[in-house]
Amino acid sequence: MTSLHKTLILLFLFSALLPLYPFESEDLLPLDILSGDNIEHLYSESEFQKYTLYINEASEEELIDFPLFTKEEALLILKWREGRHLSSERDLKAIGISDDVIFTSLPYLSFRKPLNYSINQTLRYYYRGTETIDSPKAYSKSELQIDNVQAGFALLSNSTSLTTGRLNYTYYLSQSYDKHLKQLTLGKYRLAIGQGLAYAPGSMFSKSSDPLQARSSYKKPVRLHTSPHKAQSLEGAAAIFSINNNEFIPFHSNTQLNATISDGKTSTIYPYTFPNDNRHNSLSERVDGMAWRYICRSNEIGAYFSYNRFGREFVDPNYSKKYTTLGSFYSLDFNLAKVFGEYAHIDNQPGFVGGISWGERKFQQILIYRSYAEHLPTWHGNPFASKSKFNNEKGYYYGIKAQPHRLWSINLFFDISRYPFPRYFELMPTTRTEQFLLLSHKRASDTFRLKFHHREYDKAITYEGESTIFRVNKLTTTLDWTNQINRHFRNRCGIDYISSVTREIDEFKDGLLLYNNFIYRSKRLETITQISVYRLGLNHYTYEYTLDNWQETKSYNGNDIYAYQIVKVKFTKLTLQAKVAHTFRKKSTNCFIQLLLDI
Amino acid sequence: MISLLGSRLIYFLFRRRIKAALIVLLLLYISFAHAYDLPLQVSANQNATAGLIFLYSTPSNSHYNPAFISNDGIESSFGYLFNLTELPLASLHLAKSYRNYGLFLETSHLAHPYSKETDLQLSLSRHGKLFSSGFALKYHLQNIVGEETGSRLTIDWGLIIYHGRIVGGVSLLNLSHSAFTTYVGELNYQLSEKSSISIGLEKESDFNPSLKLGTHYSLHDNLTLLSSYQLNPDRIGVGLVLQPSRLKLHYGVQTHQYLSLTHMFSISYDLSS
Numbered sequence: 105m106t107s108l109h110k111t112l113i114l115l116f117l118f119s120a121l122l123p124l125y126p127f128e129s130e131d132l133l134p135l136d137i138l139s140g141d142n143i144e145h146l147y148s149e150s151e152f153q154k155y156t157l158y159i160n161e162a163s164e165e166e167l168i169d170f171p172l173f174t175k176e177e178a179l180l181i182l183k184w185r186e187g188r189h190l191s192s193e194r195d196l197k198a199i200g201i202s203d204d205v206i207f208t209s210l211p212y213l214s215f216r217k218p219l220n221y222s223i224n225q226t227l228r229y230y231y232r233g234t235e236t237i238d239s240p241k242a243y244s245k246s247e248l249q250i251d252n253v254q255a256g257f258a259l260l261s262n263s264t265s266l267t268t269g270r271l272n273y274t275y276y277l278s279q280s281y282d283k284h285l286k287q288l289t290l291g292k293y294r295l296a297i298g299q300g301l302a303y304a305p306g307s308m309f310s311k312s313s314d315p316l317q318a319r320s321s322y323k324k325p326v327r328l329h330t331s332p333h334k335a336q337s338l339e340g341a342a343a344i345f346s347i348n349n350n351e352f353i354p355f356h357s358n359t360q361l362n363a364t365i366s367d368g369k370t371s372t373i374y375p376y377t378f379p380n381d382n383r384h385n386s387l388s389e390r391v392d393g394m395a396w397r398y399i400c401r402s403n404e405i406g407a408y409f410s411y412n413r414f415g416r417e418f419v420d421p422n423y424s425k426k427y428t429t430l431g432s433f434y435s436l437d438f439n440l441a442k443v444f445g446e447y448a449h450i451d452n453q454p455g456f457v458g459g460i461s462w463g464e465r466k467f468q469q470i471l472i473y474r475s476y477a478e479h480l481p482t483w484h485g486n487p488f489a490s491k492s493k494f495n496n497e498k499g500y501y502y503g504i505k506a507q508p509h510r511l512w513s514i515n516l517f518f519d520i521s522r523y524p525f526p527r528y529f530e531l532m533p534t535t536r537t538e539q540f541l542l543l544s545h546k547r548a549s550d551t552f553r554l555k556f557h558h559r560e561y562d563k564a565i566t567y568e569g570e571s572t573i574f575r576v577n578k579l580t581t582t583l584d585w586t587n588q589i590n591r592h593f594r595n596r597c598g599i600d601y602i603s604s605v606t607r608e609i610d611e612f613k614d615g616l617l618l619y620n621n622f623i624y625r626s627k628r629l630e631t632i633t634q635i636s637v638y639r640l641g642l643n644h645y646t647y648e649y650t651l652d653n654w655q656e657t658k659s660y661n662g663n664d665i666y667a668y669q670i671v672k673v674k675f676t677k678l679t680l681q682a683k684v685a686h687t688f689r690k691k692s693t694n695c696f697i698q699l700l701l702d703i
Numbered sequence: 704m705i706s707l708l709g710s711r712l713i714y715f716l717f718r719r720r721i722k723a724a725l726i727v728l729l730l731l732y733i734s735f736a737h738a739y740d741l742p743l744q745v746s747a748n749q750n751a752t753a754g755l756i757f758l759y760s761t762p763s764n765s766h767y768n769p770a771f772i773s774n775d776g777i778e779s780s781f782g783y784l785f786n787l788t789e790l791p792l793a794s795l796h797l798a799k800s801y802r803n804y805g806l807f808l809e810t811s812h813l814a815h816p817y818s819k820e821t822d823l824q825l826s827l828s829r830h831g832k833l834f835s836s837g838f839a840l841k842y843h844l845q846n847i848v849g850e851e852t853g854s855r856l857t858i859d860w861g862l863i864i865y866h867g868r869i870v871g872g873v874s875l876l877n878l879s880h881s882a883f884t885t886y887v888g889e890l891n892y893q894l895s896e897k898s899s900i901s902i903g904l905e906k907e908s909d910f911n912p913s914l915k916l917g918t919h920y921s922l923h924d925n926l927t928l929l930s931s932y933q934l935n936p937d938r939i940g941v942g943l944v945l946q947p948s949r950l951k952l953h954y955g956v957q958t959h960q961y962l963s964l965t966h967m968f969s970i971s972y973d974l975s976s
Contacts, residue, residue, distance in 0.1 A: 440923060462928060463898065464895060464897060467898050467900075467920075469918060471939075471941060502930065502932055504916075504918065506894070506900070508892075516916070518937070518939065520937050520958060522960070522961075535960050535961065537937040537960070539932075539934065
C-alpha cells in the first residue's frame with residue numbers, strides 16, 4: 105500500500121468524526137432584506153447594496169416591504185402595473201412617485217425581467233488502485249441554464265488530466281417552449297417511448313422490491329443524455345410538437361458506436377470504450393424517425409416509426425444493416441385497473457410487452473406478459489425482461505403489493521420466463537423462475553425488513569470435462585434493521601445469507617455478509633460510513649451509496665472486510681464530495697473526489 | 704404432524720356433536736378405495752386459482768374439498784389441457800343444499816385418442832357456523848386403447864373452519880392408496896369487501912409440496928379478477944368472472960414452464976332462491 109493510500113484512508117476515517125464537530129444544523133436564515141422597516145438594524149448596508157427589486161415582477165408583499173417605498177407608493181405601482189409595464193423612471197414619475205424617492209431607489213430597481221440562470225460545474229476525480237495497478241480518471245460536467253434553455257457538456261478522461269487524457273464526452277442543448285413547439289433538443293439525447301421496447305432511456309425499467317414499478321410510465325419522451333457513456337444514446341436533434349392533446353416527436357441521430365469489428369463486419373456492440381481502443385467509434389449508426397402520442401388525462405396511446413442504418417453488416421446474418429422499426433403503445437387508466445403495453449416490429453422481428461395492474465391502495469397487483477423474438481434488435485430498448493439483452497424471451501410476471509396492517513407491508517413478485525432458442529453456452533432452450541418476498545415492519549423510527557429472493561435457472565456448467573445444462577437454485581435471505589435515531593442520524597445494519605445448490609452434481613455454495621451503514625445528514629454536512637464483513641463462496645451483489653446520493657452495484661466474493669466513507673460538505677455555492685472505499689485483505693482502494701460549483 | 708392434525712379434527716368434530724358414524728363410515732370406505740391421480744383442475748376458476756377454492760365460490764370447488772358447498776347451482780366447463788386439441792377436458796358440476804347439508808355431483812371427461820378417462824363424484828357435507836365437514840366418493844373409469852377398461856373407487860375427506868375474516872380448510876384426497884394420497888390445505892383472509900388472499904399447500908405422497916398463493920379482486924359488481932401463483936411446479940394463473948345475472952361466465956388461464964397455456968371456460972347458473 106502506498107503512502108498516498110494510507111494518507112487518504114486516515115483522512116477519511118477521521119472524517120467520520122466530523123459529525124461530532126458542532127456544525128450549525130440549521131443554517132442562518134437567508135437575507136431577508138425586505139422584511140421590516142428598520143432595515144438598518146437587521147442588515148448591513150453592504151448587504152443592501154447588492155439588492156435589486158424587479159419592479160415589474162415583484163409581488164405585492166415585496167413592493168410593500170421595499171424599505172424605500174411607502175405603502176401608498178407601493179400600491180400606486182401595483183395599480184399602474186395592471187395590464188401595463190413600467191419601462192423607466194419616467195413611468196414612476198407619471199404615477200406620482202416623488203423625485204427624491206426615485207433618485208434614492210433607482211440603484212436598487214430594475215425595469216427588466218430578471219434573468220433566471222444557473223451554472224453548475226462539476227469536477228470529479230476517480231482513483232482506483234491496488235498494489236500493482238493504478239487507474240485514475242477525471243470527469244467534468246458543465247451545465248448552464250438560462251430561463252428555459254439548458255446546455256451542458258461532460259467529459260470523462262482516463263487520466264487525471266482533462267486535457268491530455270483520452271476522452272469520452274457528451275453535449276446537449278435543449279430549449280423548452282410553452283406553445284406548439286414544446287421542446288427542441290440538440291446533441292446527445294435519449295428517447296423514452298411506451299414500455300421501452302424499441303427506445304428506452306436506460307436502466308429504469310426492471311424488477312425491484314416494489315413490484316408495481318415493473319410498469320413503465322415515461323412522462324418526458326425526449327431526455328438529455330448527460331453521461332459521457334454512450335449506452336443507448338442518440339446524437340443529433342429531436343423535438344416535441346404539441347397540438348391539442350397530440351405530441352409529435354421527430355428525431356434524427358447520426359452517431360458512432362463502439363463495436364468489435366471482424367472481417368469488416370460488426371460482431372459485438374459495447375456501450376463504453378476509450379479512444380485508444382480499436383472498438384472506439386468503429387461503427388456508424390443513423391436513425392431517422394417520428395413518434396406520436398395522444399395524451400388524455402392519465403391515458404396515453406401512440407405509435408412510432410424509424411429507419412435505422414448501420415455503417416457495416418453484422419457477422420450474425422440474422423441482424424440487418426438497414427431495417428425499419430414500427431411500433432405502437434398504450435397506457436390506459438380505468439381507475440379500477442390500468443392496462444399498458446407495447447408492440448414493436450423491429451427488423452421484421454416482433455416483440456410485445458403488456459400487462460394490467462389492479463387493486464385497492466392497500467392491495468395492488470400487476471401482471472405482465474412479454475414475448476421477444478429470437479433476433480429482435482435490442483440496441484436502443486430496455487423493456488421489462490429478465491436480462492438486459494432481452495431478445496429470445498417469453499415470460500410472465502406477477503406482483504403483489506399489500507399492506508394488511510398499518511405497520512406491516514408485503515411485497516411479492518413471481519417471474520416465469522423461457523428462452524425458446526439456445527442462448528450463450530446453453531445449447532438448448534432453457535427456463536428460469538424467480539420468487540421474491542419482502543416483509544416490512546415499520547414503526548416510528550425503526551424499520552425491519554425480511555427478504556427472500558429465490559431464483560431457479562438452467563445453466564451450462566463444465567462437469568467432468570463436459571459442458572452440461574444443470575438446474576441451479578439460488579436463494580438470498582436478507583434481514584435488516586433501519587433505525588432513524590433522530591432527524592440527523594440514521595443507522596442500518598443487516599445480514600445477507602446466500603446459498604446456491606446444483607442438485608445433479610451435489611454442488612453447494614453459500615456465504616454470509618454482515619454490514620453496518622451509518623448516515624449523518626445536516627444542511628451543510630453529510631457523511632455515510634459503511635463497513636461490511638463477508639465470507640462468501642459465491643458472487644453476491646448489493647447496492648451501495650456513491651456520490652450525489654446515487655446508488656451503484658457492488659459485487660462481493662471471497663473472505664474480506666470492505667469499508668467506505670462518503671463525505672459531502674456544502675458551502676454557499678460549492679459542494680465538495682468525496683468517497684474512499686478500501687478492501688482490507690485484497691488491499692485495493694477506490695477514491696472519488698468531486699467539486700460541484702453552483703452559481 | 705398429520706396424525707396430530709387428525710386427532711385435533713376428530714376432537715373438534717366430537718365437540719360439535721357430529722355423529723361419529725360419519726367418521727366411521729368414512730374410515731370404512733378407505734379400505735375399499737383405490738389409487739387415484741393428482742386432482743385435475745376441472746373448471747375455469749380452478750385453472751385461474753391453481754385449485755384454491757375460497758377465493759371465489761362456484762359449484763366446482765367441492766372437487767378439491769368435499770366440505771365446500773357453494774350456493775345452489777350448476778356449472779359446466781370446457782378446455783384443452785396445455786392447449787393441445789388432443790386433450791379436451793369437459794366437466795359438469797351440480798351443487799344443492801338442504802338445511803345444513805350439501806350435496807355435490809360432478810362428472811368430468813378427459814379424452815385422448817389413446818386414452819379416455821371419466822370421473823364421477825358424489826359429495827355429502829354438513830355445515831355449521833364454525834365449520835363444515837364432508838366426504839366424497841369418486842368413481843374413476845379409464846379406457847386405454849389395446850388394454851382392458853379399468854375402474855377405481857376412492858374417497859376424499861374435507862373440513863372447513865370459519866373464523867371471522869379467516870377461512871381455513873383441509874382435505875385428504877385419494878385416501879385409499881397411501882402412495883397417491885394428496886393432502887390439500889388452504890387459508891383464506893378477507894382483506895376487504897373487494898379482495899381476499901389465499902395461501903395453500905398441496906402435497907402428494909413421495910413428492911415435494913406445492914405452495915400456492917392466490918387472490919381475488921372484485922373489479923366491478925359484474926366483474927371479478929382471479930390470480931394465483933403455484934410454486935413447484937411454477938405456474939401463474941389468471942382468470943375473470945363475468946356475473947351480469949345469475950348466469951356467470953368464467954375464464955381461466957394457467958401457464959406451464961415447458962408446455963403451452965391451459966385455457967378453460969366455464970358457465971354457471973345460480974339456482975339459489
